[in-house]
Amino acid sequence: MSNKQEIEEQQKFIEKVKEYTKNKNYKYFILTMGCQLNENDSEKICGMLEKMLFQKTEKYEEADIVLFNTCCVRENAEDKLFGKLGEIKKIKEQRGTIVAVGGCMMQEQHIVEKIKKSYPFCDIIFGTHTLHKLPEDIYNVLKEKKKIKDIIDIDGEVYEGLPIKRNDNIKASVTIMYGCNNFCSYCIVPYVRGRERSRNASDIIKEIKELSKEGYKEVTLLGQNVNSYKGNSEDLEYPNVKNFADLLMEIEKIDGIERIRFISPHPKDFTDDVIDVISKSNKICKIIHLPLQAGNNEVLKNMNRKYTKEQYLALVEKMKKKIPNIVFSTDIIVGFPGETDEQFEDTLDVVRKVKFEQVYMFIYSRRVGTRADKMENQIPEEIKHKRFNKLKELVESQISENNKKYIGTIQKILVEGSSKTNENMLTGRTETNKVVNFKGDKELINKIILIKITEDCQWYLKGEI
Ligand code: 5AD
Numbered sequence: 170m171s172n173k174q175e176i177e178e179q180q181k182f183i184e185k186v187k188e189y190t191k192n193k194n195y196k197y198f199i200l201t202m203g204c205q206l207n208e209n210d211s212e213k214i215c216g217m218l219e220k221m222l223f224q225k226t227e228k229y230e231e232a233d234i235v236l237f238n239t240c241c242v243r244e245n246a247e248d249k250l251f252g253k254l255g256e257i258k259k260i261k262e263q264r265g266t267i268v269a270v271g272g273c274m275m276q277e278q279h280i281v282e283k284i285k286k287s288y289p290f291c292d293i294i295f296g297t298h299t300l301h302k303l304p305e306d307i308y309n310v311l312k313e314k315k316k317i318k319d320i321i322d323i324d325g326e327v328y329e330g331l332p333i334k335r336n337d338n339i340k341a342s343v344t345i346m347y348g349c350n351n352f353c354s355y356c357i358v359p360y361v362r363g364r365e366r367s368r369n370a371s372d373i374i375k376e377i378k379e380l381s382k383e384g385y386k387e388v389t390l391l392g393q394n395v396n397s398y399k400g401n402s403e404d405l406e407y408p409n410v411k412n413f414a415d416l417l418m419e420i421e422k423i424d425g426i427e428r429i430r431f432i433s434p435h436p437k438d439f440t441d442d443v444i445d446v447i448s449k450s451n452k453i454c455k456i457i458h459l460p461l462q463a464g465n466n467e468v469l470k471n472m473n474r475k476y477t478k479e480q481y482l483a484l485v486e487k488m489k490k491k492i493p494n495i496v497f498s499t500d501i502i503v504g505f506p507g508e509t510d511e512q513f514e515d516t517l518d519v520v521r522k523v524k525f526e527q528v529y530m531f532i533y534s535r536r537v538g539t540r541a542d543k544m545e546n547q548i549p550e551e552i553k554h555k556r557f558n559k560l561k562e563l564v565e566s567q568i569s570e571n572n573k574k575y576i577g578t579i580q581k582i583l584v585e586g587s588s589k590t591n592e593n594m595l596t597g598r599t600e601t602n603k604v605v606n607f608k609g610d611k612e613l614i615n616k617i618i619l620i621k622i623t624e625d626c627q628w629y630l631k632g633e634i
Pocket residue numbers: 242243355356357460462500501502531532533534535536
């Protein structure tokens with residue numbers, strides 16, 4: 170069956186499920202763990218569920234189906250899932266709620282075994298490559314009350330045309346490629362998401378044009394490794410889109426979209442053509458997420474990152490030269506096997522030099538099946554935490570120093586809505602992703618306006634129109 174036929178087949182299952190759900194006022198609860206790619210998958214899950222007449226609820230106690238879209242990048246996400254499944258058990262016994270567990274963790278055999286053994290009440294277990302078959306899985310549970318395990322280990326395909334229910338009506342995420350071929354030694358993603366595969370440019374551009382029509386102003390292009398994007402020369406509409414730079418240029422042309430972001434590029438693949446496109450673009454935000462992971466060359470080598478500290482810093486310098494006012498955010502792992510205190514100092518050194526706008530900091534977490542998990546010199550938890558705190562201190566001091574630079578400047582803000590903590594204030598973000606709160610009329614929501622920054626409140630800035 171072709172992918173298109175497969176989606177049409179699922180459309181039929183949506184209709185069949187509706188025979189069970191119509192006039193029943195069924196509700197669904199979904200918990201999404203992990204990255205924006207998972208969030209985007211969940212938007213597709215919600216899209217399918219709403220087509221099957223389930224309505225969203227924030228309380229799992231009143232749901233008829235509870236779904237978990239899981240992450241396995243670090244251990245704490247696993248602990249969270251098992252805790253939640255423990256809570257759900259009682260509700261399941263009382264109400265007969267359908268329980269579905271899917272996503273990255275389900276691509277790990279030892280996890281599926283554990284669920285089957287310790288949480289046998291789960292009705293549906295689905296993987297990252299079978300998400301589109303949820304209507305069929307739900308139908309089988311409703312009709313035949315049978316337990317479904319729908320996981321495949323192959324590298325997965327690209328399915329177009331799934332319904333989608335977006336979380337936000339100002340900013341949207343658009344996945345441009347799936348999977349990863351890099352096999353960084355600490356990372357489980359290549360094992361659970363399969364090899365790299367790109368969507369056709371025509372499908373991506375069609376989706377973004379629709380978003381623009383619906384009033385969206387900002388898109389974030391998603392992929393484990395966006396600058397490995399590869400166009401399809403047989404794409405009827407955009408055969409000339411060969412790589413990420415070409416794709417960015419086409420997206421730039423879409424009227425109505427005013428801001429373009431992308432996560433995450435790999436430093437080793439950040440080519441000059443992409444830098445050129447960013448430098449000429451009016452829409453690509455001048456903040457680049459450039460995962461560093463570590464600053465020491467030996468650690469980087471053991472991580473299989475394929476760049477050195479010097480190459481990373483040279484890339485940053487090159488971008489700073491070519492793109493005025495560019496800033497950076499990053500991901501850093503502390504406590505990778507064998508990392509010494511001295512080697513960790515190299516990471517701090519890069520942080521001091523680049524002065525990142527934002528640093529996502531992670532304590533190294535052993536993942537079964539990865540190369541780093543088999544390395545002998547694992548770092549004791551206590552040392553990992555010490556390093557984490559040292560890094561955090563440095564990052565926080567840099568952020569407050571950095572925030573001061575904004576005071577008195579005029580910033581372009583995309584207004585996102587009312588502030589969560591104060592109904593009378595609006596909130597929005599600068600191009601560099603800083604949250605800014607200010608007084609203003611609700612009519613400004615979903616517009617880009619100029620704000621003068623007046624105050625630094627550590628986690629956000631205050632300003633006035
Ligand atoms: N332990 C800690 N952090 C990890 N990441 C990926 N794998 C691990 C791991 N095993 C971090 C990396 C990556 C981010 C998404 O998660 O920094 O960029």
